[in-house]
Amino acid sequence: MSNFEDLSANLMLPLVSVILPCYNTERHIAQALRSIMQQDYKNLEIIVLDDYSSDKSWEIIQNLAAQDSRIRAVRNERNLQLIQTLNKGIQLAQGQYIARMDADDISEPSRISTQIAYLKQHEEVDMVATCASYISETGFVLGRLNFHGCYDAVGAAFVSMFDCPFLHPSIVIKADLLRAIGYPDHPETHHIEDYALWIQLIQAGHRLEIIPEKLMRYRISYRGVSQSNSREQFSRGLAVATQYILDSLRLQADVRLLSILRQGADKINSLDDLSAAVNYLKELADRFIEKYNPQNKCAQSIRTWCSERILRILWVSVTRSKLSKAEKLRVIFRRLPRHFFKGFHSERLKNIYFHFQFMAKRRIFK
Secondary structure, three states: OOHHHHHHHHHHOOOEEEEEEEOOOOOOHHHHHHHHHOOOOOOEEEEEEEOOOOOOHHHHHHHHHOOOOOEEEEEOOOOOHHHHHHHHHHHHOOOOEEEEOOOOOEEOOOHHHHHHHHHHHOOOOOEEEEEEEEEOOOOOEEEEEOOOOOOOHHHHHHHOOOOOOOOHHHOEEEHHHHHHHOOOOOHHHOOOHHHHHHHHHHHOOOOEEEEEEEEEEEEOOOOOHHHHOHHHHHHHHHHHHHHHHHHHHOOOOOHHHHHHHOOOHHHOOOHHHHHHHHHHHHHHHHHHHHHHOOOHHHHHHHHHHHHHHHHHHHHHHHHOOOOOHHHHHHHHHHHHHHHHHOOOOHHHHHHHHHHHHHHHHHHHOO
16 A cells, blocks of 8 residues: 555544553553554554653653654643543543553554444444453563453443443543543542543443453553552442442442442451342342343343352452451352352353462562
């Protein structure tokens, strides 16, 4: 294809604005930014926002911007932190779609083209995320992320009661929608701004879906925001989920049992707590399926997700809870086998295997 033909083909594609915030990530910013520069989808506006870094991040960004005219390098005059920086990027974006990217992750070359193709084929979908590989600080592959099985809008809405099912740096969203609403900037949504936004969009009737392909490499950082603010994230996410259950199911959430189902091991004080949590999860699933009446495939994926969540809660009760040794042995030899083989199928075994493999590798390859 000639240069003229190549240019014409690119101009026919909708412009995608990639928003990449950066703060003191000199170790990884070059690799992250290059992974966007090397996308096979070429019609990009790459907005890199340095949040007044004190390391060499800004210098690295400027050097790469000199190599690619699509990069728009912006430096905050003071540290605004993540939410204000993201909202600043949204206002600068000129594309029909907005893609997110983090400064320490890696996008696979076909990531954005795959997502745009999905959105063009499914015009009713407003946002699409992807699955990913977990990697360590040094780039070692630890496992896979987001393969929970609930990929359509209804299934993802169910999972949102217990987890954030969308990998934030993997999303592509219709720009007009994100410009109109922005990331919530309130004390109660700090460090969970993405989760709070997804819940707001779901409740407004927007369709958020997931492509079940590993199109990113998501870096686990023990110095990152998610790790250093995990307690705040848990408590604030729990508050958002509690309100979400009330609004969507007209049901006052049992905060203690919901905490257990969101993998809060410190709330497990007895085997009765485990039984109550399992029954509560089944009740929520039944109510959700009854109200939203999803297709059979989606309903089955919700049931499967519930089975896997029960197994994870049982495992957490053994490894991190306040149960006695005798109670933990009962979980290991009685409850875990019973739930594992109940309605067993190979995909569940695969998901559980990858989860435990990831947990083991994470301890070894920091």
